Amino acid sequence: xxxxxxxxxxxxxxxxxxxxxxRNPELVSKERRQRVQAVIDRTGYTPNSLGVSLRKAKTNRLxxxxxxxxxxxxxxxxxxxxxxxxxxxxxxxxxxxxxxETRERSFAAMVSSRQADGxxxxxxxxxxxxxxxxxxxxxxxxxxxxxxxxxxxxxxxxNIDNRAAARDGVEYLLSLGHTRIxxxxxxxxxxxxxDRLAGYKDALRQAGLAIDEQCxxxxxxxLEKSEQATRRLMKQPQPPTAxxxxxxxxxxxxxxxxxxxxxxxxxxxxxxxxxxxxxxNYCNPSLTTIAQPMSDIGRVCMELLLPQxxxxxxxxxxxxxxxxxxxxxxxxxxxx
Amino acid sequence: xxxxxxxxxxxxxxxxxxxxxxRNPELVSKERRQRVQAVIDRTGYTPNSLGVSLRKAKTNRLxxxxxxxxxxxxxxxxxxxxxxxxxxxxxxxxxxxxxxETRERSFAAMVSSRQADGxxxxxxxxxxxxxxxxxxxxxxxxxxxxxxxxxxxxxxxxNIDNRAAARDGVEYLLSLGHTRIxxxxxxxxxxxxxDRLAGYKDALRQAGLAIDEQCxxxxxxxLEKSEQATRRLMKQPQPPTAxxxxxxxxxxxxxxxxxxxxxxxxxxxxxxxxxxxxxxNYCNPSLTTIAQPMSDIGRVCMELLLPQxxxxxxxxxxxxxxxxxxxxxxxxxxxx
DNA sequence: GTGAAAGCGCTAACAA
DNA sequence: TTGTTAGCGCTTTCAC
Numbered sequence: 018x019x020x021x022x023x024x025x026x027x028x029x030x031x032x033x034x035x036x037x038x039x040r041n042p043e044l045v046s047k048e049r050r051q052r053v054q055a056v057i058d059r060t061g062y063t064p065n066s067l068g069v070s071l072r073k074a075k076t077n078r079l080x081x082x083x084x085x086x087x088x089x090x091x092x093x094x095x096x097x098x099x100x101x102x103x104x105x106x107x108x109x110x111x112x113x114x115x116x117x118e119t120r121e122r123s124f125a126a127m128v129s130s131r132q133a134d135g136x137x138x139x140x141x142x143x144x145x146x147x148x149x150x151x152x153x154x155x156x157x158x159x160x161x162x163x164x165x166x167x168x169x170x171x172x173x174x175x176n177i178d179n180r181a182a183a184r185d186g187v188e189y190l191l192s193l194g195h196t197r198i199x200x201x202x203x204x205x206x207x208x209x210x211x212d213r214l215a216g217y218k219d220a221l222r223q224a225g226l227a228i229d230e231q232c233x234x235x236x237x238x239x240l241e242k243s244e245q246a247t248r249r250l251m252k253q254p255q256p257p258t259a260x261x262x263x264x265x266x267x268x269x270x271x272x273x274x275x276x277x278x279x280x281x282x283x284x285x286x287x288x289x290x291x292x293x294x295x296x297x298n299y300c301n302p303s304l305t306t307i308a309q310p311m312s313d314i315g316r317v318c319m320e321l322l323l324p325q326x327x328x329x330x331x332x333x334x335x336x337x338x339x340x341x342x343x344x345x346x347x348x349x350x351x352x353x
Numbered sequence: 354x355x356x357x358x359x360x361x362x363x364x365x366x367x368x369x370x371x372x373x374x375x376r377n378p379e380l381v382s383k384e385r386r387q388r389v390q391a392v393i394d395r396t397g398y399t400p401n402s403l404g405v406s407l408r409k410a411k412t413n414r415l416x417x418x419x420x421x422x423x424x425x426x427x428x429x430x431x432x433x434x435x436x437x438x439x440x441x442x443x444x445x446x447x448x449x450x451x452x453x454e455t456r457e458r459s460f461a462a463m464v465s466s467r468q469a470d471g472x473x474x475x476x477x478x479x480x481x482x483x484x485x486x487x488x489x490x491x492x493x494x495x496x497x498x499x500x501x502x503x504x505x506x507x508x509x510x511x512n513i514d515n516r517a518a519a520r521d522g523v524e525y526l527l528s529l530g531h532t533r534i535x536x537x538x539x540x541x542x543x544x545x546x547x548d549r550l551a552g553y554k555d556a557l558r559q560a561g562l563a564i565d566e567q568c569x570x571x572x573x574x575x576l577e578k579s580e581q582a583t584r585r586l587m588k589q590p591q592p593p594t595a596x597x598x599x600x601x602x603x604x605x606x607x608x609x610x611x612x613x614x615x616x617x618x619x620x621x622x623x624x625x626x627x628x629x630x631x632x633x634n635y636c637n638p639s640l641t642t643i644a645q646p647m648s649d650i651g652r653v654c655m656e657l658l659l660p661q662x663x664x665x666x667x668x669x670x671x672x673x674x675x676x677x678x679x680x681x682x683x684x685x686x687x688x689x
Numbered sequence: 690g691t692g693a694a695a696g697c698g699c700t701a702a703c704a705a
Numbered sequence: 706t707t708g709t710t711a712g713c714g715c716t717t718t719c720a721c
Contacts, residue, residue, distance in 0.1 A: 020697090020698055020699085021698065021699065021700095022698080022699095030707080030708085031707070031708045031709075032698090032699075032700090032708090033699095033700075033701085033707075033708060033709080033710095034706090034707065034708075036699070036700055036701090037700090037706095037707090040700080044706075044707095045706075045707085046706060046707085049706085049707085061465075061482075063462055063465045063466045064466060064698080064699070065407075065466055065467045065697090065698050065699070066463075066466040066467060066468050066698095066699095067403055067406050067407040067412070067467045067468070067697085067698070067699085068407060068697075068698030068699035068700085068713090069698080069699060069700080070403050070699095070713095071401075071403040071404060071407050071697090071698080071699075071713050071714070071715090072698080072699045072700050072701085072712085072713050073699085073700075073713085074713070076403070089425070096449070099449065108446075108448075110444075110446050110447075111446075111447045112444075113432070113435065126399060127402075129397075129399045130399045130400060130401060130402040131401045131402060131403045131714090132402050132403070240631055240632070240634075240635045243635075244635070266632075269632065269635055269636060269637075270635040272637055273634075273635045273636055273637045273639060274635075276637045276638070277639075295576055296576070296602075296605065296632070298576075298609075299576045299579075299580070299605055299606040299609045299610075300605060300609055300636055300637065301605075301608055301609045301612045301636065301637045302612070303609060303613075356713095356714055356715085357714065357715065357716095358714080358715095366691080366692085367691070367692045367693075368692090368714085368715075368716090369691070369692060369693080369694095369716075369717080370690090370691065370692075372715065372716055372717085373690095373691090373716090376716080380690075380691090381690070381691085382690060382691085385690085385691085400714080400715070401713090401714050401715070402715095403713085403714075403715085404697090404713075404714030404715035404716085405714080405715060405716080406697095406715090407697050407698065407699090407713090407714080407715070408696085408697050408714080408715045408716050408717085409697085409715085409716075410697070467698090690721100691720105691721085692719100692720090692721085693718105693719090693720085693721100694717100694718090694719090694720105695716105695717090695718085695719100696715100696716095696717095696718105697714105697715085697716090698713105699712100699713085700711105700712095700713090701710100701711095701712100702709105702710090702711090703708105703709085703710085703711100704707100704708085704709075704710095705706100705707085705708080705709090
């Protein structure tokens with residue numbers, strides 16, 4: 018493994034000059050620059066980034082801490098982040114925590130142990146112990162929180178208004194004449210689920226309808242659990258005429274389950290999803306859903322992170338992006 | 354950011370002793386060990402891994418080079434890899450190349466630049482320039498190749514027999530009485546697609562059927578392209594009675610398109626997928642498909658990589674794992 | 690069992 | 706413009 022010293026000797030210059038040719042070529046005379054460059058090209062030399070990072074105390078790496086696997090929902094978010102990261106000289110490490118707090122913390126510790134410069138946090142809790150008496154901004158590394166928000170002040174956060182989004186979705190179902198609307202919720206501990214649930218109840222209350230807890234079931238953002246939830250919802254004496262699943266994936270599983278049981282969607286029962294993942298337009302029937310602006314979320318996160326990486330202080334702010342109701346084939350008027 | 358020197362001073366020992374307490378506690382007397390440990394605990398000191406890696410010339414990081422995004426297919430593969438990596442003290446960096454060779458090479462260069470110790474390669478070409486006269490094993494870093502195989506000898510490779518798998522799938526369709534079988538192929542440049550195409554032709558030939566190139570279209574492993582391919586296939590004067598999509602995602606898009614056009618699946622037309630992604634059982638109708646053993650692929654890759662990381666030489670081998678035909682609802686007897 | 694010292698590969702301050 | 710030097714934080718001989 019050839020190092021900068023070998024290149025320097027080979028080219029008959031000092032290591033410093035080689036370093037300059039790589040980092041600041043304009044500081045080196047043309048003659049020497051070409052000589053050094055020739056050796057670099059010939060040997061295929063690449064600087065050992067460990068040395069660079071150690072010296073510069075900077076890794077140019079970010080870590081995304083993701084609770085629940087890389088899903089059809091968060092992949093576009095991550096992809097947008099990664100592309101902006103790349104443009105700015107950063108690479109993005111994906112840390113899948115599989116919902117384990119130890120893993121959240123272990124990925125976050127990459128910053129303390131100088132394996133990464135900043136954090137994109139998709140989990141609803143801080144992966145650090147903080148001193149409540151000190152402002153958050155002074156204790157945390159460069160960091161942005163997205164989608165599942167930490168209930169704390171001081172962090173830059175990016176999200177949609179899940180409550181309003183769910184309300185909009187339910188109001189749409191109400192406008193189709195549905196009054197008995199089932200819910201397949203996500204993980205009840207997740208802030209996004211809580212907000213969507215609140216929005217669901219808002220809309221029903223506003224319409225003067227009672228909230229029947231029997232109509233609320235949990236799918237935990239999983240396919241099988243959504244299937245089970247669907248079966249339970251339909252087994253009620255008075256089954257819902259519409260089901261609102263808190264993710265498109267759960268909506269797909271819900272529809273599949275309904276069809277297996279002989280229901281027709283949307284003729285017999287309507288299904289509303291959430292997220293607008295790429296499959297939403299390619300399942301059968303295609304999904305009516307509440308779209309999240311996935312790439313915008315990713316982009317905005319990076320826009321909040323980059324200044325911090327440049328050394329600017331963390332600024333408490335909560336960016337709320339717009340959602341959109343996308344009407345496709347899985348919803349229709351209530352069956353009369 | 355406190356370093357080993359501060360800890361040493363605080364505990365009244367040398368940096369070397371602090372290092373030993375962390376790496377080889379048994380070399381340090383109990384008394385000093387406890388004293389040092391107390392300081393570490395109190396300060397929350399974490400060794401700067403840059404220093405460690407630089408010194409040890411080892412990063413404990415692997416990079417997975419993935420051509421086509423993190424899909425429902427390769428996510429389980431990656432997850433299996435990651436979990437084994439973790440057990441062995443490695444973390445896994447995901448490098449999404451978006452099919453760009455420059456990105457493949459840039460991720461691979463992380464090994465040369467000592468940002469990673471080994472490579473899990475999902476792309477069908479080497480991300481390094483090699484000297485044909487020298488054995489591959491002597492020129493490459495620790496590396497395993499999976500799914501899309503580099504057409505070269507000397508590399509440890511893991512895959513299924515795509516040709517046989519496709520043949521099995523087509524034979525099943527033939528057994529249902531289908532004789533006009535459309536194909537929605539993946540990326541024609543990808544070895545997996547080529548192999549599956551060969552298997553498709555094998556099966557037809559063996560059944561004494563002519564191969565009609567009109568029946569072969571390309572979906573490029575994408576949803577929209579699969580939709581377009583489906584439309585083209587069905588627009589033929591004599592449309593197929595069954596369609597074999599080379600991924601489940603394309604099969605889903607195919608089914609959605611067929612249903613929109615008024616066909617019933619499988620009554621009017623059968624659809625066969627490939628991969629057995631988690632959605633396969635949760636779309637409507639559920640997918641008959643050829644299952645790849647995703648987590649086994651990931652596990653076996655790591656089993657081939659770990660010895661190399663320990664310093665053992667790269668061994669040329671091609672591990673072929675079993676595929677399985679999974680019959681669900683999207684296929685049925687030909688309409689008479 | 691412990692510490693001093695060297696050095697992993699690199700860059701930046703300084704001197705020439 | 707270039708080279709010398711010091712040192713980023715750590716581990717590991719080597720000598721005690």
